[in-house]
Amino acid sequence: MHVAPIPTKMTPRARITLEGVSYSRDGREVIAKTFLDISDARIGLVGRNGSGKTTLARILAGLIRPDSGRVLINGVDVARDRRAAIRTVGILFQNPDHQIIFPTVEEELAFGLRQLGRSKDAARDGAVAMLARFGKTHWQGRAVATLSQGQRHLVCLMAVLAMEPALIILDEPFTGLDIPTTRQMHRYLTQVGPSVLHITHDPAALAGYDRVIWMDNGAIRESGPAVQTLTLYEAAMTEADDAGADLLD
Numbered sequence: 001m002h003v004a005p006i007p008t009k010m011t012p013r014a015r016i017t018l019e020g021v022s023y024s025r026d027g028r029e030v031i032a033k034t035f036l037d038i039s040d041a042r043i044g045l046v047g048r049n050g051s052g053k054t055t056l057a058r059i060l061a062g063l064i065r066p067d068s069g070r071v072l073i074n075g076v077d078v079a080r081d082r083r084a085a086i087r088t089v090g091i092l093f094q095n096p097d098h099q100i101i102f103p104t105v106e107e108e109l110a111f112g113l114r115q116l117g118r119s120k121d122a123a124r125d126g127a128v129a130m131l132a133r134f135g136k137t138h139w140q141g142r143a144v145a146t147l148s149q150g151q152r153h154l155v156c157l158m159a160v161l162a163m164e165p166a167l168i169i170l171d172e173p174f175t176g177l178d179i180p181t182t183r184q185m186h187r188y189l190t191q192v193g194p195s196v197l198h199i200t201h202d203p204a205a206l207a208g209y210d211r212v213i214w215m216d217n218g219a220i221r222e223s224g225p226a227v228q229t230l231t232l233y234e235a236a237m238t239e240a241d242d243a244g245a246d247l248l249d
């Protein structure tokens with residue numbers, strides 16, 4: 001797959017501020033009271049199954065309202081100001097079928113741009129331009145249902161990128177993608193203007209990132225330079241024996 005190079009935009013790094021954010025469900029503290037104030041271009045988020053990564057991602061995107069505190073992305077209170085939030089934060093879900101709502105690829109890509117107030121023609125042009133970047137213009141009129149899981153994942157990523165938010169949150173963005181597509185996507189993500197927050201179980205995917213955050217049991221255990229956090233995280237994962245596996249939760 002050929003991905004056209006993107007001119008690097010001098011977009012300021014998104015500022016992510018968590019002011020005492022907490023979230024509980026069914027009597028369980030999913031996110032403990034959390035404070036954070038960071039501005040990095042490439043941020044990784046790691047942690048064991050059930051540690052709260054996806055929940056934190058949805059709170060950061062304003063899709064879940066925390067029980068206490070607030071999230072500001074570039075000063076936008078994402079839970080309360082939804083209009084501003086969709087311009088500011090984009091999120092790519094783990095499962096593309098939870099994201100796609102339109103029957104054709106073009107409609108799916110154009111929808112977000114329409115939400116930003118673009119005219120029908122401008123939204124279509126934006127959709128076609130994004131397809132061209134990924135060498136997928138032939139997908140324009142394609143029924144989403146006829147695409148593979150990995151291809152649908154790519155459609156979701158293109159839809160999020162087309163909206164050019166200040167921050168893109170990616171929850172396991174390479175799920176279901178083959179090796180060359182993953183490589184291209186990785187390359188693409190190192191070039192995009194917006195800040196990226198990337199949730200993954202694969203530390204190797206975060207090589208060269210500015211910061212990695214390690215979530216443990218609903219709390220931030222570590223937030224620092226990628227090498228530092230990943231060294232601590234991988235050592236802890238090596239130590240964790242089978243009895244500590246969180247498969248029953």
Ligand SMILES: Nc1ncnc2c1ncn2[C@@H]1O[C@H](COP(=O)(O)OP(=O)(O)OP(=O)(O)O)[C@@H](O)[C@H]1O
Pocket residue numbers: 025026030047048049050051052053054055056249
């Ligand atoms: N709406 C909810 N109701 C009850 N429990 C919830 C809810 N949302 C999340 N949880 C629980 O909170 C914990 C954190 O879930 P979350 O999906 O955020 O973890 P994760 O770190 O993304 O895990 P994984 O790596 O497996 O995707 C889990 O134990 C989950 O069952």
